[in-house]
Amino acid sequence: MKKNFLKVMCLTMALACMPVPAMAATNSESVSAVETDAESVEPRADVIYYVHTTVNGVKMHRLWNETKGVWVGHWTECDCK
Numbered sequence: 019m020k021k022n023f024l025k026v027m028c029l030t031m032a033l034a035c036m037p038v039p040a041m042a043a044t045n046s047e048s049v050s051a052v053e054t055d056a057e058s059v060e061p062r063a064d065v066i067y068y069v070h071t072t073v074n075g076v077k078m079h080r081l082w083n084e085t086k087g088v089w090v091g092h093w094t095e096c097d098c099k
Contacts, residue, residue, distance in 0.1 A: 066090060070098060 065084040070077065077098050081090035 068096075070096070 064086065066081055067084065068079045069082045070079045071093075072078070073093075077096050078093045079096040079098065080093045082088075083090050
């Protein structure tokens with residue numbers, strides 16, 4: 019039993035000490051594909067538009083940021099036709 023344990027330990031130590039060749043994780047094709055994707059990124063502006071309503075006969079408007087889903091500013095009277 020002790021001999022088997024000693025053999026297993028020696029084999030494990032021998033395998034643990036063996037050098038393993040390192041391979042590159044990427045090749046030139048995948049790097050160029052990443053560079054192409056990075057060049058195609060375009061910054062985009064928020065989509066903001068006016069929302070109109072009538073309160074007690076007074077026409078009012080307020081800005082709505084569609085991209086973020088939030089109101090911008092306060093309700094103000096407008097000269098809308």
